[in-house]
Amino acid sequence: MIRLVYYELIKLFFKKRTYIGFGIVLLIVPLVEVAMKLEGGRFLTIAMRGLSRDFLFFGNLFNGWFVAHQIMNSLWFHIPLLISFVAGDQLAGEATAGTYRLILIRPVSRTRIFIAKYITTLIYTIGFVFFLAGLSIGSAVILLGSGDLIVVLRGILILPEAEVAWRFLTAYLLATWTMITIASLSFFFSSFVENAIGPIVATMGVYIVFTVISFLPVELFEVPKKFLFTYYLNMWQKMFQDPVPWNEIKTGILFMGTWTLAFVLSAWAVFVRKDILS
Amino acid sequence: MKALVYWQEHHGRLFVMRETILQTRQLGKRYGKRWAVKNLNLEVFRSDVFGFLGPNGAGKSTTIRMILSLIKPTEGATEIFGHSLKSHRSEALRRVGGIVEKPDFYQYLSAYKNLEIVGALSGDVKRKRIFEVLDLVGLSDRATDRVKTYSHGMKQRLGIAQALISDPELIILDEPTNGLDPQGMKEVRDLIVHLSRDQKKTIILSSHLLNEIEMIANRMAIIHNGELVVQGDVNTLLDEGEKYVIVHAEPRQKVLSVLNRQKRILKNFSEKEGRFEVIMDFALIPELNKALVGAGVHVRALIPRRSLEDLFLSMTERTT
Numbered sequence: 001m002i003r004l005v006y007y008e009l010i011k012l013f014f015k016k017r018t019y020i021g022f023g024i025v026l027l028i029v030p031l032v033e034v035a036m037k038l039e040g041g042r043f044l045t046i047a048m049r050g051l052s053r054d055f056l057f058f059g060n061l062f063n064g065w066f067v068a069h070q071i072m073n074s075l076w077f078h079i080p081l082l083i084s085f086v087a088g089d090q091l092a093g094e095a096t097a098g099t100y101r102l103i104l105i106r107p108v109s110r111t112r113i114f115i116a117k118y119i120t121t122l123i124y125t126i127g128f129v130f131f132l133a134g135l136s137i138g139s140a141v142i143l144l145g146s147g148d149l150i151v152v153l154r155g156i157l158i159l160p161e162a163e164v165a166w167r168f169l170t171a172y173l174l175a176t177w178t179m180i181t182i183a184s185l186s187f188f189f190s191s192f193v194e195n196a197i198g199p200i201v202a203t204m205g206v207y208i209v210f211t212v213i214s215f216l217p218v219e220l221f222e223v224p225k226k227f228l229f230t231y232y233l234n235m236w237q238k239m240f241q242d243p244v245p246w247n248e249i250k251t252g253i254l255f256m257g258t259w260t261l262a263f264v265l266s267a268w269a270v271f272v273r274k275d276i277l278s
Numbered sequence: 279m280k281a282l283v284y285w286q287e288h289h290g291r292l293f294v295m296r297e298t299i300l301q302t303r304q305l306g307k308r309y310g311k312r313w314a315v316k317n318l319n320l321e322v323f324r325s326d327v328f329g330f331l332g333p334n335g336a337g338k339s340t341t342i343r344m345i346l347s348l349i350k351p352t353e354g355a356t357e358i359f360g361h362s363l364k365s366h367r368s369e370a371l372r373r374v375g376g377i378v379e380k381p382d383f384y385q386y387l388s389a390y391k392n393l394e395i396v397g398a399l400s401g402d403v404k405r406k407r408i409f410e411v412l413d414l415v416g417l418s419d420r421a422t423d424r425v426k427t428y429s430h431g432m433k434q435r436l437g438i439a440q441a442l443i444s445d446p447e448l449i450i451l452d453e454p455t456n457g458l459d460p461q462g463m464k465e466v467r468d469l470i471v472h473l474s475r476d477q478k479k480t481i482i483l484s485s486h487l488l489n490e491i492e493m494i495a496n497r498m499a500i501i502h503n504g505e506l507v508v509q510g511d512v513n514t515l516l517d518e519g520e521k522y523v524i525v526h527a528e529p530r531q532k533v534l535s536v537l538n539r540q541k542r543i544l545k546n547f548s549e550k551e552g553r554f555e556v557i558m559d560f561a562l563i564p565e566l567n568k569a570l571v572g573a574g575v576h577v578r579a580l581i582p583r584r585s586l587e588d589l590f591l592s593m594t595e596r597t598t
Binding site for chain 1: 343346347348349350367368369371372374376378379380381382383384385386387391392394395396398399400401440
């Protein structure tokens with residue numbers, strides 16, 4: 001299996017499209033951070049203008065952690081798109097290229113090939129999210145320094161500097177968990193079709209529809225939305241609450257895991273039965 | 279599984295034990311209401327060059343895809359080296375290599391890398407073996423070039439290389455000369471002959487060209503509309519039935535006169551659409567030509583034809 005994964009990784013990382021996501025992140029993150037540094041904290045002042053009349057703020061609140069948190073907040077829509085770009089190509093890309101005919105006539109079972117491809121997708125997803133984490137946090141802290149993290153959401157919360165690192169680490173682990181669900185959805189669509197564009201469009205379509213249902217304050221959706229994976233997509237944000245709502249996070253992890261399992265098992269069932277006509 | 283077959287040789291009759299290495303039983307594939315392949319019973323023996331012949335759309339590729347487990351049959355079964363493809367897929371395919379339709383590769387990778395990937399899926403294939411097969415198909419000097427820089431002929435040869443990578447005993451080639459120029463076709467045919475004669479490989483070769491099969495196969499099957507028409511020894515099948523010569527010559531009266539006089543050479547003849555169909559032994563064609571020319575007939579063509587060719591040509595004409 002290790003050999004199969006190794007060759008899947010070779011196929012993945014020799015392909016140009018694999019680097020599109022990395023390229024975009026590499027471009028956008030430093031751009032945002034430099035822009036914020038040049039703004040010199042005006043962004044934070046605007047965000048807190050309602051509060052500055054009643055509170056006095058001391059210390060370096062406009063720091064690398066704050067910027068890294070803002071980046072994490074703003075990229076949650078775009079990262080699924082970039083991940084589906086690669087995950088959606090994993091199976092459908094072989095069909096498009098006609099290379100199913102090359103690999104599926106070998107004595108290795110389809111299940112083993114499927115597992116190798118899925119592990120590769122996981123490696124890419126985890127690698128991509130942690131690349132984003134490393135780049136955004138590392139460069140932001142280098143550029144803007146460290147300090148307490150101010151979280152402006154429904155209210156204002158200042159997390160001491162000593163707690164920020166582990167909260168970020170856990171938040172990125174949760175974000176990875178949610179992105180694995182998105183990657184699995186895309187992988188599932190990829191098992192059906194013979195064109196890699198289809199899974200990307202389908203993934204984003206489901207993602208948008210489910211997100212709208214999950215966050216629309218409509219009575220009709222109150223019960224069903226709790227069963228959608230998108231309802232838990234932002235669970236990593238709960239790591240910046242105090243106290244951390246661990247029970248809600250546990251529920252989110254469980255739901256996302258169930259959806260992931262459902263997507264992967266469905267994709268496997270399609271893949272092993274699929275007639276290769278391409 | 280051993281099968282007893284009756285083998286006729288010109289110096290006598292022998293009983294020869296031949297090993298069946300591939301067998302399909304009542305194999306069929308249905309798409310909706312249409313049967314692409316139906317009740318197909320094929321039998322391929324060790325060391326055969328087995329021609330699998332049929333016009334375009336006859337069901338050859340569907341059959342090959344079922345044999346190589348790309349398509350699940352609707353009914354029937356396939357056994358390769360005595361292993362059921364359904365229940366023991368890995369064992370059945372372990373000693374098989376193949377090309378299905380046009381060979382496609384990871385275009386952004388080199389030929390070497392492509393073969394390394396295929397080799398990893400086929401077993402423990404060493405670097406030395408990769409260069410051996412690249413050398414065999416004449417691509418060793420382009421091993422590190424990306425496949426997207428290859429010509430169609432080179433890709434076709436690389437397709438054969440990937441089929442050979444695990445040194446399989448059975449090689450299945452689906453229309454390997456498709457799209458090649460005459461020189462390329464000859465090279466592929468020579469390679470197949472080399473694999474069969476010198477490396478003792480068993481080869482299944484699908485084609486829509488009867489003459490191609492006639493040149494290199496010892497056994498063949500013809501499929502039409504998804505069903506088996508005939509299966510057997512190439513020479514036996516081609517020698518069965520009537521042999522006749524189509525005569526394009528003029529003037530008509532002189533031709534008729536010669537044909538009526540040459541009862542020793544020909545068995546019978548008929549006139550159809552301005553040409554004559556003469557039932558006769560092909561060995562006597564020069565004598566017929568001599569008689570016609572001697573009588574002052576202007577001979578434009580003498581075309582030997584066999585009933586199997588007619589059958590095949592009629593199938594091909596209906597589908598083109």
